[in-house]
Amino acid sequence: MGLIWTVLVTLALGLVIGFLGKVVAPGDRDNIPLWLTVLCGVGGAFVGTYLYYAVFGVADGYARGDMYDTSRGLDWWRHLWQVGTAAVLVMIAATVTGRAARRS
Known part of the structure; x- marks a missing residue:
């Protein structure tokens, strides 16, 4: 059951x-x-989280020390990095698929 929820949350x-x-x-x-x-x-989400972790590391006092422990509480900066990375990927996808807006 844990794998199903992980997939559903990742898709959402x-x-x-x-x-x-x-x-x-x-x-x-x-x-x-x-x-x-x-x-x-x-x-x-994945690339933005990894980049944020690579630049800022983990928060002090966390035992696990993985890339999801970058701060105490909800990490708004990490989410901004995720959205920014997704924006770059959207621009790349629109360019590669030829679906970017054409200017006359």
Whole structure:
């Protein structure tokens, strides 16, 4: 049962972060499909978390010391890094798939 919840939470997180990445991405990036938005969101969550951990490390006093213990409480800065990374991935996906807005 734990694996099913992990997959569902990861997809929900990917959906939210992917849509936020679409909003933050400059230009008209709404042309990519939903599945690619979720994929960009999941990628943004993992890559953004890893980059934040690589730059700032873990919070003092945590025994585990993994990349999810970067601060005490809810880490808004880490989530901003995730959304920013998702925005970059959305721009890359729109460019690679040829779905970026064309300017005449």
